Amino acid sequence: MTAVVTKSAPADRNTGLGRRMPGWARVLLWVAVGFLAVSITSYQTGVPQLTSSGTVQAAVRLGIPILLAALGGLWAERSGVINIGLEGMMILGTWGGAWAGYQWGPLAGLVAAAVFGALGGLVHAVATVTFGVNHIVSGVAINLLGAGTAKYLSTLLFEPISRNPRESPPVPKFDTYSMQPVAGWLQQLEDLQRVGVSDAAGILGGLVSGVSPLTMLAYLLVPVSYLVLWRSPFGLRLRSCGENPVAAESLGVNVYRYKYIAVIISGALAGLGGAALILNPGQAGYLEGQTNNRGYIGLAAMIFGNWRPGGLLGGAALFGYSDGLQLRSGETSVHALFYGATLLLVVVTAVQVWRRSWFAAGISLVAAAVMYAVYWYTDSLPEELTAYTPHLVTLVVLGVASQRLRPPAANGLQYRRGTG
Known part of the structure; x- marks a missing residue:
């Protein structure tokens, strides 16, 4: 008698409870849910500015610097180098863009901003890759160095023209x-x-x-970064340096070279983010402190996007929207967002109940109740609070996204050739 052993077939992941929605479909679904929530909020609260074209234009203009800084962080951290110095590189980019833009026009300003940002990236690469300085320490030093250098150069070159050491003369802009x-x-x-x-x-x-040419360039750089980093041999080698540099070295990858290239490109992208504050319409020229921590917010957008180009684009859009909304219509629109946040949290609660994740559902429901209570019992928010809306959104988003993050395995680790 012959025993027949049959191997049970694996559960079909495309049917029943095993069905999993593709990542792009989940993103589109949540975008649709967010749109419906904002649309309903706009009419229930009588605040049409939530979805007006003027608000969206402001959101795009303010989100571009964040997007470019986030792309800069992506390039550096995929190679294993943490780049806290994005803010300083952006500051260098604003000064370089204003100086060259005033002299020779916006295109020259764009190139100069990338060069000045790349110089900041080069300093960071020398410190972290060659000399093994702690990445956070080096990044903080770059931020201080960038601010100090821009202030010195502004006093030296701008003050005789503008009569103000803290700002440049008006800089020509790109056409829209x-x-x-x-x-x-x-x-x-x-x-x-x-x-x-x-x-x-x-x-x-x-x-x-x-739409300006710089805005088009920024959006073009998102798919370009994806194609280079995920669909080319160069990108595979670069990402291997961030995942396992010792294994990459054993396969013949020059880890130092790839880290240098990545961090210099990171600085150039951050410098372009600084140029967006100068060469896009809406700003006269260089102004001390005008980056307003957008380098850090760009880093948060990158983390929110889980070190992926598409994800950081969504993070930059969210932060740009919150910034543009509070600038366009102030505390009234920001207050209305509490109603929209309530609707979104109710949907999140329903999703968690469907997943039978009772603890998460309870947390979401409590948060929805708190949001609605704030909306119901207040008529507006203090101006001092709404001015920091992008920063508050940054903290909330990072807190929510922290459960699903997966950074490069060797991100921030000191690497020395020949060690294993």
């Missing part, structure tokens, strides 16, 4: 472009003030109106 006649049609739909339709028109209209 709108997609016509699409932008006009969307504006007409937005003016109708119809639930959902006008909200979508306002958001899309803000994305295709008043």
Whole structure:
């Protein structure tokens, strides 16, 4: 008698409870949920600025520096080097962009900003890669060095012209472009003030109106970074330095060279983020302190995006939106967001109940109750609080996202050739 042993087939992950939604589909689903929450909030609270084209344009303009800083952090940290110095590199980029832009125009300013930021990245690479300085210590030093250098150069070169050591003379800007006649049609739909339709028109209209070449370049750099880092032999070698540099070295990868390249590119991207504060419309020129910690917020956007280009794009959009909203309409719109946050948390609670994660569902429900209580029992928020909306959003987002983060395995670790 022959025993027949059959191997049970694995559970079909494409049917029943095993079905898993693709990552891109989950992102689109949550984008749709967020849009519905903001749209409902806009009409329930009587604050159309939440989805107006003007707010979206401001969000794009303010989100571009954060996006470029986040991309800079991505390049450095995928190679295993923590770049806390993004803020200092952005400051160097603002000064370089203003100086060259004033002399020779916005295109020269863009190149100079990238060069000045790359110089900051080079200093960081020398300290961390060659001399083995702690990455956090070196990054903090770069921030102090960048601010001090920009202040010295501003006093030396700008003060004789502008009569103010803290700012530059007006700098020429890039022209802006709108997609016509699409932008006009969307504006007409937005003016109708119809639930959902006008909200979508306002958001899309803000994305295709008043767009500068620097904005186009920033968005182009997101897929370019993905293709280079995840779809090329160069990117594979660079990422291997951030995951296991000893194994990469054993396979013939020059780890030092790739770390240098990554950190210098990181500084150049942060410098471009500084240029976005100078060469895009809305700012006269260089102004001391104008980065306003956007380098740190860019780092937070990168972490929120789990060290992936698509994820950090979403983080930059979120932080840019919160910044643009409080600048466009102040405490009224920020106060209305508590209602929208309540709706989102109710959806999160439902999802956690469906997953039978009772503790997480309870936390989400309590948070929703707190958000709604703040909205119901207050008429507005203090101006001193709304001015720090992007920073508060940064803290909340990092707290929520901390459970699913997966940084490069060797990120921040000191590497010495020949050790194993």
